[in-house]
Amino acid sequence: MGKVGECRLESLGPSSDDELYALLDSLHIIDGRSSLEKPHHEVSLRFRLVGLIGAESETAFIYDEAAKQLLIKEVIRFDRTRFRQWCETERWFSPKTVIPRRGVxxxxxxxxxxxxxxxxxxxxxxxxxxxxxxxxxxxxxxxxxxxxxxxxxxxxxxxx
Structure with missing residues (x-):
């Protein structure tokens, strides 16, 4: 098991088990996705729920490019302030007023x-x-x- 763990560390890049666990903790693998439309819709829905723009109807899904840029810049985590600044820079805040939430x-x-x-x-x-x-x-x-x-x-x- 130790050799398997070492191989995982080498192939994924983290320098310790703690970094590996933090990386793996942020992954969610779901079997059976037939296309990118459903995940794009889910991302857009979640973004709209917090006041950001949804973009599943766009030809090029803007959040895919954003994810690539994060990988290139090796950004794997955001705190609330940095994420807000990034969203402001990308102009992702929805100009619409958010409908007040209601209890269900x-x-x-x-x-x-x-x-x-x-x-x-x-x-x-x-x-x-x-x-x-x-x-x-x-x-x-x-x-x-x-x-x-x-x-x-x-x-x-x-x-x-």
Missing amino acids: ALATFSPRPTPAHMRDADDENALSLVDRFEGRHLHEGVAWTDLKAPVVDFLKARLA
Whole structure:
């Protein structure tokens, strides 16, 4: 195992196990990507959620070039201040005003005093899944995969 670790260090470039772990901790490998459209959409969505421009409809995805530049400059981490400065330099802040966030709730237990994290959700922004749970556990015959479609549909409707 020691020789395998040494090979990894040599091929990836970090000078210590700690740097290797920090590098690997920032990687997320997902199998089955059929094209770059979905990751581009996901990056753009996350950027828009924090007030940056989304660019998945552009012919050249601007964030790909930015990632290349970071690799060339060997920048692997940002603190909040440096990231903000970089976004300002790249003119990535969205000129639009951000829509205020609204509370959304997924209820999985019978009504009782409302928990603090659900108090901000209006009735139209709450999805009740109580009929599929018994206490903290799913009813027999209900699978987590059965909950995916209603939850995804509910959340998509709230984004519209």
